[in-house]
Amino acid sequence: MLRASAAVERVGVPTVSIISSGFLKQAAVVAKGLGLPEMAIAEFPGVPMTQSKAELRRQVIEQLLPRVIEGLSKPVQRQAAEREVLLPEPREIVFRGDFDALQEHFHQQGWSDGMPVVPPTLERIAKFLKFTERDANEVIGVMPPANRVASVWNVAVNGVMAGCRPEYMPILLAVAEIVCTPEYKIEDAGSTPGWESLIVLNGPIVKQLGFNAGQGVMRMGKQANTSVGRFLRLLVRNIAGFTHAPEGADKGSIGQSFLVALPENEDAAADIGWAPYSVDRGFNAGDNVVTVQSVVAISAPTYSGTEKAEEHMKIIADVIGERACGYWSAIGMVYANWHPLIVLGPSIAKVFAQDGWRKDDIRRYLYEQVKMPASRAEHYAYHCGQTGFRVTQAVKDGLLPPAYHESDDPDRLIPVFQRPEWIGIVIAGDWGRNQSKGYVCNHVQGVPTSRKVRLPQQWEALLAQAQK
Amino acid sequence: MTAVTHVNEPQYEVVWPLGKPAYAARAPNERVADLSSKVIGETWDYLFRGEEWFPILREELSKRYPGIQFVTYDTFGNLHGLNQRELVAKVPALLKEHKVDAVISGIGA
Numbered sequence: 001m002l003r004a005s006a007a008v009e010r011v012g013v014p015t016v017s018i019i020s021s022g023f024l025k026q027a028a029v030v031a032k033g034l035g036l037p038e039m040a041i042a043e044f045p046g047v048p049m050t051q052s053k054a055e056l057r058r059q060v061i062e063q064l065l066p067r068v069i070e071g072l073s074k075p076v077q078r079q080a081a082e083r084e085v086l087l088p089e090p091r092e093i094v095f096r097g098d099f100d101a102l103q104e105h106f107h108q109q110g111w112s113d114g115m116p117v118v119p120p121t122l123e124r125i126a127k128f129l130k131f132t133e134r135d136a137n138e139v140i141g142v143m144p145p146a147n148r149v150a151s152v153w154n155v156a157v158n159g160v161m162a163g164c165r166p167e168y169m170p171i172l173l174a175v176a177e178i179v180c181t182p183e184y185k186i187e188d189a190g191s192t193p194g195w196e197s198l199i200v201l202n203g204p205i206v207k208q209l210g211f212n213a214g215q216g217v218m219r220m221g222k223q224a225n226t227s228v229g230r231f232l233r234l235l236v237r238n239i240a241g242f243t244h245a246p247e248g249a250d251k252g253s254i255g256q257s258f259l260v261a262l263p264e265n266e267d268a269a270a271d272i273g274w275a276p277y278s279v280d281r282g283f284n285a286g287d288n289v290v291t292v293q294s295v296v297a298i299s300a301p302t303y304s305g306t307e308k309a310e311e312h313m314k315i316i317a318d319v320i321g322e323r324a325c326g327y328w329s330a331i332g333m334v335y336a337n338w339h340p341l342i343v344l345g346p347s348i349a350k351v352f353a354q355d356g357w358r359k360d361d362i363r364r365y366l367y368e369q370v371k372m373p374a375s376r377a378e379h380y381a382y383h384c385g386q387t388g389f390r391v392t393q394a395v396k397d398g399l400l401p402p403a404y405h406e407s408d409d410p411d412r413l414i415p416v417f418q419r420p421e422w423i424g425i426v427i428a429g430d431w432g433r434n435q436s437k438g439y440v441c442n443h444v445q446g447v448p449t450s451r452k453v454r455l456p457q458q459w460e461a462l463l464a465q466a467q468k
Numbered sequence: 469m470t471a472v473t474h475v476n477e478p479q480y481e482v483v484w485p486l487g488k489p490a491y492a493a494r495a496p497n498e499r500v501a502d503l504s505s506k507v508i509g510e511t512w513d514y515l516f517r518g519e520e521w522f523p524i525l526r527e528e529l530s531k532r533y534p535g536i537q538f539v540t541y542d543t544f545g546n547l548h549g550l551n552q553r554e555l556v557a558k559v560p561a562l563l564k565e566h567k568v569d570a571v572i573s574g575i576g577a
Contacts, residue, residue, distance in 0.1 A: 001511065001512075001513050001547065001548070001573050001574060001575060001576050002573075003556060004511045004513075004547045004556050004559060004573055005511070005571070005573040007556050007557075007559050007560065008509075008511070008559060008560075008563065008571045008573070009496055009497055010560075011560040011563060011564075012497055013497065013509075013563055013568060013569070013570060013571055014496060014497040014498065014499050014500060014569075014570045014571070015496075015570065015571045015572075015573050016570075016571075016572055016573070017573045017574065018572065018573065018574030018575045019574075019575070019576065020516065020575060020576065023576055032491075032493075033489075033491060034491065035491040035492055035493050035494055036493070036494065036496060037493055038495060038496055039496055040496060040499075044516075044521075044574070044575060048516045048517050048521070048575070049516060049517065053520070056517065056520060056521060057524055060521045060524045060525060060528075061524065061528055064521070064525070065525060065528050065529070068525060068529075068572055069503070069529075069532075072499060072500055072503060072508075072570045072572070073499050073500055073501055073502070073503060074499060075498075075499055076495065076496050076499065087484075087488055087489075088483070088484040090483065090484075091483060092483065092484065093481045093482065093483065094482065094483060094484045095480075095481075095482050096479060096480070096481050096482075097479060097480065098477045098478065098479055098480070099477065099478070099480065102480050102482060106485075111485050111486070119480040119482050120482045120483050120485060121480055121481060121482055121483075122481070122483065125483065142490040143487075146489070147489060147490050147491045148486060148487035148488065148489055148490065149487040149488050149489075149490050150487055151487060154485065154486070154487050157483060157484075157485045158485055161485060182553070234485070238485045238486050238487075239486065239487045334549070335549055335550050336549075336550045337550055385515045385516045386514060386515060387514070387515065387516065387517045387518070387519060387520075388512075388514035388515075388518065388519050388546070389514065399549075399550055444549075444550055444552075
């Protein structure tokens with residue numbers, strides 16, 4: 001809400017922003033990033049969602065009201081002007097020391113994710129920059145809430161730190177471009193659900209760079225998958241400003257660890273005559289494409305063992321659809337946006353194809369068959385904090401389609417999947433087993449966003465040299 | 469096992485991993501000394517029981533400041549929802565239209 005407050009302040013109207021106690025540190029980072037570090041804040045004491053009506057009323061009258069009045073009417077106490085701090089230039093050496101001292105310094109400064117980082121030396125960064133024709137100083141974008149500049153240079157720096165190989169640089173740049181687009185809403189990557197960004201890869205680059213699309217695809221361990229996933233977490237930390245609690249802006253209440261990159265097994269897709277995921281995203285088969293989306297929860301490993309497509313579908317609809325996606329789909333309804341991703345094991349995709357099913361048939365089945373009572377969606381949303389949400393009103397406001405208000409029965413069944421075309425399907429994982437998994441996204445925060453990877457003209461030669 | 473000190477351990481010279489800030493800091497606007505007869509706007513993200521505490525604030529502020537008026541949150545819409553950017557962009561015009569003197573904004577960060 002500080003972004004709305006900043007918009008109001010910019011047109012000359014004073015504001016006071018109500019922030020509950022647990023969000024004060026995040027608010028300080030956001031306010032600074034908005035250029036209004038002295039923004040008036042009125043602390044709402046405690047956790048409003050767990051207070052009784054009587055307690056809430058007492059807190060509002062005794063604690064919040066005087067703070068609101070003070071914030072609106074008491075002259076702002078200007079803090080001593082922040083000393084002009086000279087920030088380092090890109091090539092400036094900011095630390096010299098041995099490995100242990102360097103790691104300690106990076107931990108102390110909050111520049112590390114808690115694991116040792118590869119020292120970002122000028123020599124290592126130069127190797128990364130060879131894999132792009134873009135100017136090192138080119139600004140890719142600005143990453144809120146800290147509102148720091150993401151450049152080709154600091155993409156390389158964080159890529160080095162994450163343990164990437166120099167030849168991953170074109171992928172790292174595409175990832176950075178995506179998370180800098182306003183539609184991705186990286187400013188909400190520190191929201192309390194604690195979502196993480198998932199990188200999905202398509203194209204020949206998957207094999208060229210040695211990504212694993214098979215067994216254990218989402219395990220840490222394979223350098224390409226792991227370091228590219230870690231790079232994104234470091235970027236979100238160091239440029240967007242989402243350092244961990246207690247000092248940082250990351251409000252993930254319980255949170256989760258970063259996700260390794262997920263490449264699609266395009267050979268498996270081709271074998272059954274299905275287009276790769278990148279084509280579903282609007283690109284040509286064979287394009288090198290990066291897609292990034294939020295993941296807030298992951299389903300149980302979903303086993304389906306039959307030679308009949310519909311039997312697989314019933315289990316996937318039950319375990320991934322109703323059980324994994326059902327609960328959080330309510331929050332997707334609040335924001336009228338929701339893009340779950342299903343990772344199908346190659347053997348299961350093959351059964352679907354043999355039975356004549358296309359990806360659209362899977363999507364349509366999930367949309368038509370997986371439903372929940374409207375009252376339950378409102379119940380889930382209320383307890384999450386979206387206390388003003390009503391399904392019927394969302395339909396009247398044109399946010400949800402008419403299928404969500406076919407009657408006034410509060411217990412009418414409504415679709416868990418808002419739109420069939422919003423369901424992503426990727427083939428990956430163990431070819432020798434019959435498992436699928438669902439990745440639940442976080443509504444408007446981290447919507448799937450794709451970019452084609454831009455390779456340097458001498459890509460093949462550079463790659464051959466790097467892999468010698 | 470005893471730790472061994474390696475006198476020849478490499479020394480590293482490293483660069484800054486952050487990016488420069490892309491904002492210019494400014495001070496908040498002048499406050500409203502007396503809220504009597506003033507128009508107060510409410511901007512809300514439709515979260516955390518604002519439908520309960522905004523009315524309490526209205527009630528209590530009205531007791532203390534004669535003539536105070538409110539432009540309630542429904543005028544501005546859900547500023548945290550799907551159309552957040554579009555609705556926030558409309559806020560300045562709505563403030564002008566309703567002659568708002570100050571805004572209470574909530575809740576969260």
